[in-house]
Amino acid sequence: MKELPPLNSLRAFEAAARYQSLVKAAEELCVTQGAVSRQIRRLEAILGITLFERRNRGIFLTPAGEKLKQTCQQAFELLASTLDELQQTSQGTPLIVSCEPTIMMKWLLPNLMKFKENYPDIEIHLVSGGGNIDFSRNSVNLAIRRNDFFGEYV
Numbered sequence: 001m002k003e004l005p006p007l008n009s010l011r012a013f014e015a016a017a018r019y020q021s022l023v024k025a026a027e028e029l030c031v032t033q034g035a036v037s038r039q040i041r042r043l044e045a046i047l048g049i050t051l052f053e054r055r056n057r058g059i060f061l062t063p064a065g066e067k068l069k070q071t072c073q074q075a076f077e078l079l080a081s082t083l084d085e086l087q088q089t090s091q092g093t094p095l096i097v098s099c100e101p102t103i104m105m106k107w108l109l110p111n112l113m114k115f116k117e118n119y120p121d122i123e124i125h126l127v128s129g130g131g132n133i134d135f136s137r138n139s140v141n142l143a144i145r146r147n148d149f150f151g152e153y154v
Contacts, residue, residue, distance in 0.1 A: 012039035017069035
């Protein structure tokens with residue numbers, strides 16, 4: 001895979017291309033206009049192509065710049081969408097705990113309310129079970145077992 005230009009350069013270019021303004025791009029990115037201009041010049045040097053025509057205090061996309069703008073916008077939208085999805089998944093995924101029935105009744109359930117008071121955002125699903133568990137084949141995140149069945153600590 002070919003090495004990509006720096007992400008900062010692509011972000012500066014995309015913002016400037018979207019606004020057709022270095023000033024507005026700089027405001028959005030919380031940097032100076034000079035910083036945006038340097039990132040765009042760096043990108044143009046790396047790619048060996050002109051992305052903007054600079055004339056009469058304005059910037060205008062070249063055909064290559066227009067094509068890169070569309071691609072950058074699609075890539076950043078996909079990245080933002082994926083990050084949102086990952087954050088929602090990680091926040092909404094319950095902790096699945098498999099526990100040997102006796103331990104669940106005598107220890108886990110009596111202590112569960114205290115855990116929920118300290119960690120109210122963690123959703124817990126309990127599964128009663130015993131013996132060995134293959135985490136790669138089960139959707140269980142945590143297994144609580146007695147060790148007297150195994151002959152050694154698991």
